[in-house]
Amino acid sequence: MAQSLYLLSTGPRSGKAAVALGVLELLARHVDRLAVFRPLVEDGDRPDGIAELLRTRYSLAQSPEAGAGATYEEAALLSAGGTGPLVERVMERYAALAERADLVLSIGSDYTGPSPSTELELNAVLAANLGAPVITLVPALGRRPHEVAGDAAQALGVLRDNGCILVATIVNRAAPETADVLREQQRVSAGDAPTYVLPELPLLSAPTVEEVSARLRAAHLNGDAASLQREVESFVVGSGHVDAVLPLLRDGTLLVTAGDRTDLIVTAAAAAASPALPTPAGVLLTLGATPSPHIEELLRPSGLPVLMTEPDTYGTLHALEGLRGHIHPTSTRKVAAALGLFADNVDADELASRVRLTRSEAVTPLMFSAQLLERARSDRRHIVLPEGDDDRVLRAAEEIVRRGVARITLLGDPDAVAARAGQLGIDLRGVEVLDPTTSPLRKEFAETYAALRAHKGVTLDAAYDVVVDPSYFGTLLVHAGIVDGMVSGAAHTTAATIRPALEIIKTAPGVSLVSSTFLMCLSDRVLAFADCAVNPDPGPEQLAEIALSTAQTAVAFGIEPRVALVSYSTGTSGSGADVEKVRRAAELVAERRPDLPLAGPIQYDAAVDPGVGATKLPGNPVSGHATVLIFPDLNTGNTTYKAVQRAAGAIAVGPVLQGLRRPVNDLSRGCTVPDIVHTVAITAVQAQEEAAAG
Missing domain, CATH: 3.40.50.300 (P-loop containing nucleotide triphosphate hydrolases)
Known part of the structure; x- marks a missing residue:
C-alpha cells in the first residue's frame, strides 16, 4: 500500500x-x-x-x-x-x-x-x-x-x-x-x-511579464517567448525626465510609461544592454501608442520585452493591483529559487526520518538526480565554467547558484557576460566572472605552465599566450586549488578539455590513463558504461585500468560495483584476439582487486538480464546483475551507450572523466542546461571524494 x-x-x-x-x-x-x-x-x-x-x-x-x-x-x-x-x-x-x-x-x-x-x-x-x-x-x-x-x-x-x-x-x-x-x-x-x-x-510571488500581459490583455511588441518569463519585482512609472527615471530602475523593474515617451523607451533598452546598469524586466507602454519602426528596430537587439496596452498609466496600474505571480512548469528561476530556499532552511534528513520513508530498492532517473544534487549541496564546492559566452552555461550557472549546488566562476569578459545575461534576463548575482586576458593570475599561470612544459620547449612568452585560452586558464585554476573542479565542452571538443588537464593536472597516483564513464539512468537502476568517449582501442592493461577506475567512480555515486567486461562471447565459448584481450583484462582486474565481483568476457545480454545470465554463465554473482559494464573499445562503447539511451529511453549523464588528480569533466556540444547542472554536481561530488581521500 x-x-x-x-x-x-x-x-x-x-x-x-x-x-x-x-x-x-x-x-x-x-x-x-x-x-x-x-x-x-x-x-x-x-x-x-x-x-x-x-x-x-x-x-x-x-x-x-x-x-x-x-x-x-x-x-x-x-x-x-x-x-x-x-x-x-x-x-x-x-x-x-x-x-x-x-x-x-x-x-x-x-x-x-x-x-x-x-x-x-x-x-x-x-x-x-x-x-x-x-x-x-x-x-x-x-x-x-x-x-x-x-x-x-x-x-x-x-x-x-x-x-x-x-x-x-x-x-x-x-x-x-x-x-x-x-x-x-x-x-x-x-x-x-x-x-x-x-x-x-x-521573487517567488513576483508576476512574470507574461502574467502582466495576460492580466492587461496587452500586445507584445518586442522580446522573444523566453523574455516573457522574466519576473517583475517592482514597477516604476516613467513620468519624469530620463535623469529622474534612470536611477529608479532596478533589476526586475517594469517601466510603465506612455507610448510616446521615446526617450524612456530608448533608455530602458540601453540599460538592458549595459553591464554597468540594472536590467529592467521590461517596458509597458500605455495609451495605446506604439513606437515608430525606427525605435522598434533599435529595441530588437536588446531582447527587452515591450508590451502595449490601451488604458492610461493610472488605469493600467490600477488594473495590476493585487497581481501575484505563480510558479509554473516553465518558471525555471522560481523553481530553482524555491528548491534552494527549502534546502537551506529545512533539515532534509530529519524531515525524511519523521516521515519514516521506506527507501526503494529501485533507482530511477529522478531519484538519482535528486540524490546527486543533494549530495553536491551538502558540501558545496567551487567549480569553474570556462565557456561564459554560451547561453546554456549562463542559464545553468544561475540555476546552480540559486539551488546552492556549487559556487561558480565563469570565464569571459565581465562586461560581455553581464550584457548577454541582461539580454537573456539571467540573474548572475553570486557568480564570479574572470577574464583570463586581464586577470592578475595570468602572469602566475604563465610561469606555472612554462615550468610544467619546459621539457617540451615551452617558453614564458609562449605560455603567456597559451594561458588566456579559457580551457587552459580554467585548468590552471583547478591546479592552483583556487577552484575545486572544471566543467567544459559545451562549445569545445573533448580533446580541448582533456589536453590541458593531461598537461597540467596529470593523472592520479597509480593511474596511467584518463578514461570516461557514462552514468546510464534506466527506468529502475543506474549503470556505469566505460569507456565510451576517450580511449579508441585500449589494450588489456588499459582495459583493466578502465575497469578499476570505473568501479571506483561507481562507488562514489552510490552504485554497488559488479563489473562485467563485455565481449561478443561469454566465458570460454569463444576465441580470437578480441576475446583474449578482454579475458586477459579480466585476469588483471582479478589480481588487483580480488574482492571485486567480476565477470568477463561476457556478452551484454548475459551481463544485464538475469535469465540469460543464469543460462550462459551460471553461478557467477555478476551475470545478469552487472552494474559496471566495460566495453572492449570506443566503437563498441559509444555505439552501445547511444543505442541504450535511445531504445530504452535512458538518461546518459556524462561523460564523467576519471583518472585525473583533480576533477575535470567534459560536456557534449549538444548538452542542455540540465546536463550542465548535473555535470557540475558530479564534478562537485568528485571534489568531495578527493578531499575526503586526503
Whole structure:
C-alpha cells in the first residue's frame, strides 16, 4: 500500500507551491513512484496549478484528472448533510491513484472556497481518513509572531482532535527579522515535531511579464517567448525626465510609461544592454501608442520585452493591483529559487526520518538526480565554467547558484557576460566572472605552465599566450586549488578539455590513463558504461585500468560495483584476439582487486538480464546483475551507450572523466542546461571524494 503524506496550510497565501516543490524533491530522493493528490480543487475543467507544476516537473505517471478529489462546488453539495459523502468521494479517488504509486503527497485546500473558516477542520478530517501524517504550513507574511504561533497552535489542536500525526511545522514567508523569534516560539509549543522557518523571497510571488500581459490583455511588441518569463519585482512609472527615471530602475523593474515617451523607451533598452546598469524586466507602454519602426528596430537587439496596452498609466496600474505571480512548469528561476530556499532552511534528513520513508530498492532517473544534487549541496564546492559566452552555461550557472549546488566562476569578459545575461534576463548575482586576458593570475599561470612544459620547449612568452585560452586558464585554476573542479565542452571538443588537464593536472597516483564513464539512468537502476568517449582501442592493461577506475567512480555515486567486461562471447565459448584481450583484462582486474565481483568476457545480454545470465554463465554473482559494464573499445562503447539511451529511453549523464588528480569533466556540444547542472554536481561530488581521500 502506498505511503501517504499530507501538506496542510492554515490559511491563504502560504506559498504552498514553493514548499510542495521542496517536499517532493525530498521525497524523490527516497521513493520511486510518486503521485500528487489535491483533495479539493477550484475548477474541475482545468488542471490544478500546483498539481500540474509537480506533475510536469517530476514527470509523474498520472493524468491531471487522476490527482483531483472534488471541486469546491461538489464539496458543498456533498457536505450538505455532513462531511461523510465528501470524505468517501475523496477517499475513492485517492485510492485509485494510490494503487499506482509508492507514495502520495496530498496537498490541502487553498482557502478560496465558499467556507474558508471550515477548511482547516476539513483538511484534518481528510488527512485522518487517508491515514496521512501531516506537515502543517503556516503563512507568516505581514503577520506578528504571536499570530503565527496562534495559527500553528490551533492547527496542532485540530490535528490532535482528529487523530492526525504532526510530522513538522513549516512557517513560510517570514520576515527575516522575525525568523529567530518564530523558531523559538514554535520550538516551545510544537512538542517533539520540528519547526522550520522559511524567509519571504519576493521573487517567488513576483508576476512574470507574461502574467502582466495576460492580466492587461496587452500586445507584445518586442522580446522573444523566453523574455516573457522574466519576473517583475517592482514597477516604476516613467513620468519624469530620463535623469529622474534612470536611477529608479532596478533589476526586475517594469517601466510603465506612455507610448510616446521615446526617450524612456530608448533608455530602458540601453540599460538592458549595459553591464554597468540594472536590467529592467521590461517596458509597458500605455495609451495605446506604439513606437515608430525606427525605435522598434533599435529595441530588437536588446531582447527587452515591450508590451502595449490601451488604458492610461493610472488605469493600467490600477488594473495590476493585487497581481501575484505563480510558479509554473516553465518558471525555471522560481523553481530553482524555491528548491534552494527549502534546502537551506529545512533539515532534509530529519524531515525524511519523521516521515519514516521506506527507501526503494529501485533507482530511477529522478531519484538519482535528486540524490546527486543533494549530495553536491551538502558540501558545496567551487567549480569553474570556462565557456561564459554560451547561453546554456549562463542559464545553468544561475540555476546552480540559486539551488546552492556549487559556487561558480565563469570565464569571459565581465562586461560581455553581464550584457548577454541582461539580454537573456539571467540573474548572475553570486557568480564570479574572470577574464583570463586581464586577470592578475595570468602572469602566475604563465610561469606555472612554462615550468610544467619546459621539457617540451615551452617558453614564458609562449605560455603567456597559451594561458588566456579559457580551457587552459580554467585548468590552471583547478591546479592552483583556487577552484575545486572544471566543467567544459559545451562549445569545445573533448580533446580541448582533456589536453590541458593531461598537461597540467596529470593523472592520479597509480593511474596511467584518463578514461570516461557514462552514468546510464534506466527506468529502475543506474549503470556505469566505460569507456565510451576517450580511449579508441585500449589494450588489456588499459582495459583493466578502465575497469578499476570505473568501479571506483561507481562507488562514489552510490552504485554497488559488479563489473562485467563485455565481449561478443561469454566465458570460454569463444576465441580470437578480441576475446583474449578482454579475458586477459579480466585476469588483471582479478589480481588487483580480488574482492571485486567480476565477470568477463561476457556478452551484454548475459551481463544485464538475469535469465540469460543464469543460462550462459551460471553461478557467477555478476551475470545478469552487472552494474559496471566495460566495453572492449570506443566503437563498441559509444555505439552501445547511444543505442541504450535511445531504445530504452535512458538518461546518459556524462561523460564523467576519471583518472585525473583533480576533477575535470567534459560536456557534449549538444548538452542542455540540465546536463550542465548535473555535470557540475558530479564534478562537485568528485571534489568531495578527493578531499575526503586526503
